[in-house]
Every structure is written in C-alpha cells, then in structure tokens.
Amino acid sequence: VTPYLRVDVPRLHANIARVADRAAAAGVALRPHAKTHKCAEVARLQLAAGAVGLTVATLGEAEAFADAGVDDLLVAYPLWLTDAAAERVRRLASRTRLAIGCDSVAAATRAAELLRGSGAAHVVEVDRGHHRSGTTPADAGAVARAAVDGGLPVRGVFTFPGHSYAPGALRSAAADEAEALGVAARSLRDAGVEPEVVSGGSTPSLAGSLADRPAGTAGTADAAEDATTELRPGVYVFGDAQQWELGTTDPGDIALTCVATVVSHAGGRLVLDAGSKALGADRAGYATGWGRLPAYPDARVVLLSEHHAVVELAGAALPPLGSRVEVVPNHVCNAVNLADVLWADLDGDGARLDPWAVVARGRNG
C-alpha cells in the first residue's frame, strides 16, 4: 500500500559507519539524535557503531527508547517540570543514565527541587545564533550553579546550531557553535562546575565541526577554542531533500524515500499519492519544492496537498499510471513521525522488506 517509507539499509549502514569513523578519528563522542528515526533498530545500529548513548527531544521519546533497552539518554530540550513530568523523569532515571536540558535559573531551581536524589543530571542549553531556546553562553554558569546548589548534578552544556540550516552557513554556524560552547564551558568553570560534556552538532554543521580538526585536538574541554566533546547529529542516518539542497548530503547517500504511486496525469503533469500526510508539509525558504525525486533530479514537486504531490518533470517522459516513483521528503524527521512503520529494504534492491516499528512515533510530549 502506497505511500510508505522505505529505508535503504545498506546506505543506512554506510551513513552510520562514516560518521562514527569521523567522530572517532576526531576524538569526539557521538550521541545521535533519535528524533530522526524514532526506531529501535536504527538506535541499535548507532550504539553498535560506538555511539555513547542517544539524544531525544521529549520524555515520551526517552520512555520509548528506555523500553527498547537504551541505557544512556540525553533529553536535549529545556523541560519545564510539572509534578507529573518530574515523576516521569524520576522513573526514567531509575532505569537508565539520564540527563535533561534546562535554560534558565528558574527552571534549574525548580528541577533541582523536584529531582534531587533521583539520579538524573542536568545539562545547560545555550543559544548562539539560532535564537530558539537556550541561555546566553555567558549566563550558563549561573544556571549550572542554581542546579548544583539545589542538589542536582550538572553534566555540562549543549547547544543546537539550527541556523546551520541555510545555504552557505555551514562553516560560520560551526564556528559560532564552537565559540559559544567554549564561552559556556568557561562560564561553568568560573561558577565552580566542571563540564564533563560539551555538546553540539546538527547534521549540516557536522561537516564544519569535524573539518579542519586535527586528530586529537578535540575531546579536551581545556581547548577554549574548541571545547566540544560530543556531537548530536540526527538527520545523517537517512539524509533528506533539505540536506540534498544544502549540499550537506550526497543524493547517492540518501537512505529513506517515500514510495508513491502515479495516480493521475491531469494537466500533463505527474500526480503522486504521497502528500503532506506522508511527506510532511515542511518547506524551508531555500527549498525548491516539497521534496525531490532521485529518479528525476531536475523535476520539482510544485504542489503538495494532503494526498497529492504534483510534479513537473522538466521534459522527462511521464511514467505510466500505476507505476511507482520515490520521493525524498524535505524534512525526514517529520516524515518519520507520520509513519507507524518504516519498511527496511535489507539489500537495497526491494527483494527483502522488513517492518521496523516507529516506536517513538507521536511520543512528542
């Protein structure tokens, strides 16, 4: 039944191995963000390739991956703890190594009060450039101090260079990130808190973060210029049309596609049954359409509604009604969150398909 999401497993393996090897060579720990795949099978491959643990965005994801046996989790999100949320954190911390994010003295004070003695740790979120959440790097020490004074251990700092999601922004975003993390790490030390973990890294900035980094110079929180000890890329496992168009993923490495059926040739255009309820409605300002077609690199998805993708083929012959065409979603994390199952194409040739449950689908709170 189309539309469905297909994972090219050989490409998935290659993507996981390549980034693991590069991180190892640079002496940086990898803690991949599991929001991209929400899938126990992919998590196991990442951990088997040397990841120190997983990153998640919500307590629901943390619970799903703890259920799947993952024993080291970072909730890289500035949680505001209600009593019910604090109870969920305590239960999680009783069965897995756990750190949660926080970006203000108020939230740190409250979390310390509710979580003292639970085994959970805090990591301070700092912002440099993305302007979403996170304290300023210079204020990170005060947030850490509030947690420690309240009895909650602080493991370190993290940031998310989301502004690397723009054409040409890779190197500058990575440099901003390294600088912000360096300032934040010093701020913690000045407040008397030694940061064990200094964590950064989106998939686009990964290239910038790992490039020009002489082997062995990273991984030491002493190097003020680049204090990063850990990276948290998510999208690299699959890639998507955003990464393709940003130039941060080779189209030949993209490991997840949406398989769609040609349902109409109305108006002389290709109409597929994959719409925003299968691909997601994401369209960044720099995107050229609502997804890309590997078999037709010059084609563009010019109209997307809930169950229709209308494609202009740029001169190619229309594939027949009923034939199948693959679409790379713009933003793979949101496409995966729409599916109950990923169909794992074990050899990449369609011969053997295994269903992989999206165990954390919808676990967004």
Add this chain to the structure above:
Amino acid sequence: VTPYLRVDVPRLHANIARVADRAAAAGVALRPHAKTHKCAEVARLQLAAGAVGLTVATLGEAEAFADAGVDDLLVAYPLWLTDAAAERVRRLASRTRLAIGCDSVAAATRAAELLRGSGAAHVVEVDRGHHRSGTTPADAGAVARAAVDGGLPVRGVFTFPGHSYAPGALRSAAADEAEALGVAARSLRDAGVEPEVVSGGSTPSLAGSLADRPAGTAGTADAAEDATTELRPGVYVFGDAQQWELGTTDPGDIALTCVATVVSHAGGRLVLDAGSKALGADRAGYATGWGRLPAYPDARVVLLSEHHAVVELAGAALPPLGSRVEVVPNHVCNAVNLADVLWADLDGDGARLDPWAVVARGRNG
C-alpha cells in the same frame, strides 16, 4: 502532558449545526470530509445532524470509518487500483455504500474490470482551477462512459476548489466550481449517464457556494448554472489559523487548539513546547506565521521547529514559565493526523475532558 489537542465541544456542536442548517435551507446534501477529524465521535455528530454520509481521501480512512459503523462513504480521490487495492474496495463495498473517485478513461476502464459486480460505484473527478487532479469538465462524460461500458455504475461528478485557499478567492472559486460542475454534469448527460450526485465544496468556498443561493434553487441537477447537489467541506468542524486568516472562520468559532507549555523566555520571547510534530509544518504563502494564539491575537509564531514555537507577543507581557498557552494550528487536518487522541473538552471550560481516538490517524494509503 503537553502538547495535546483540545476540542471545544460546544463550539464543535455549533459549527456542525450551523453548516447543516445552511445546507438544508439551500437544499444541498452535506457529505463532510472526515480527513479533517479522522474521529468516530465527530462523524457521529455530523451524521446525526443530517449528513448523507462521509467523504474520505483514502481506502484506509474508508476502512476505519466503516469499522466505526458509517454506512455511506465516498473516496474523493482518483484511486489507481492495484489488485490488492481492488480487493480492499470489494470488501468495503460488501459492508457499506461506497463510491470511489477516478479522473481518466484508463483508470475508469481498469476499475470497471476489477470492481464489476462489487456494488461499488464511480464518481468522476473534474478539475477547474486547482490544477491538482481531475479530468477537464468537458471530458467527464468520456470517463463516465468508460466506467459504464465496463459494467461499473457511475454516480456523478465531484471537484475540489482548492484554489479557494487564497485571500479574496472565495467567490471566484465558488463560481468556477459551479461552472465546472455544470459543464461536467452536461458532459455526463451527453454521454448518456445521468448524474445523481454533483459534488463540490471546500470550507473556504462554502460561504460562496451557499451565499446568494435562493432557497430551493440548488439541489436540482437541471439548473445548468448551479448543478451542485452535494457539498463536502472538512475544516468547518474545527476551523484553523488558515481559515482565520482567510476570513472564512470567526476566531470565536475555532473548536480545536493545541495546548502548550511555556518552556523558555530565551531572548525575551515566548517559547512553547508545541512544534511541527504537534501543529504540522504547514505554512501557506498568505500565512503570517506558523499558527495563531487566541489569547494574543496580535502575536505571531515567528519560528517553528519540531518541539519549539517561538512567539513574538507584540508588546504583551510574557506569561510565566510553566503556564499554558493555546495555539491554533495553521492546517487542522495535518495537526489531527499527528495525534493519537483528541481531548474533548465537553463543556468548553476544561472541567471534563474525554479522550476521542483519532481512529483514522495514519490511515493515509
């Protein structure tokens, strides 16, 4: 646990009653599109208010609503039938009155071959203006003829005026629709097929379709100027920020919101835990942001990521960390498709919340 979707049940009742009354007064049948709510409880309210049946977009939705006891379904989509899909249609037709869409002679011929004697009927999709799928109105008769010649009964024609989703386009889209349906109905008659159903109507064009229509003049397929016998609005049950900004829904009638928690005041802005995985990533060209806040009509969601909505409050005081703020999604159909449950606020005051399962969530194929 935030974020979650809250339905204001008194407003929902009022929206369903208002549109049912107006359709009844105009003599037009209502077949609401269930893709918006995917929820058996809402379907039952629509049917109790006089809807003749439901519209769905996929066989998966049809199966979910047949399971919920709905006995008259239109799949308003140009299905291309594989053998497996044809078997699903036959099973559905054995337990419910069923019509499926089709927009080409090739698809009609194939469907007739696979579905002959199943009890399923065909409805021809025509396009006028949206340029998504659908045959031209003048060719509708040929498509209908192919189905009838193959032994598949044809019930009529339908169109979707999706280009009404633009500012100021309401009246012209409704007029385009009426004209296209009139031409299509004549085309069927010229081909010797009497259209029992002539179906149109999106939520934005509803106002145009029902306005200026003297009671009793519609509902007769004889009136070539306005042959419409049936309307299929979806979004009207809940409304959303798109309808609010198009001016087709009064903000005071909006019956679905996403309840979010204030997690950060980073940068002096409001940061909520409702992102694109709860609200959907939809942002039409005319939209002023990624959703609207009923409590802060001048505020705008200026940044949306998977778990963050960053809001500029336009001068209002920041609500405290940990407080709750409601967000109206831009496109409610995609927000609902992300949720397993809608929380029905029975009195609209938060006192009694019932979980309504989104039974057709993810049933998009």
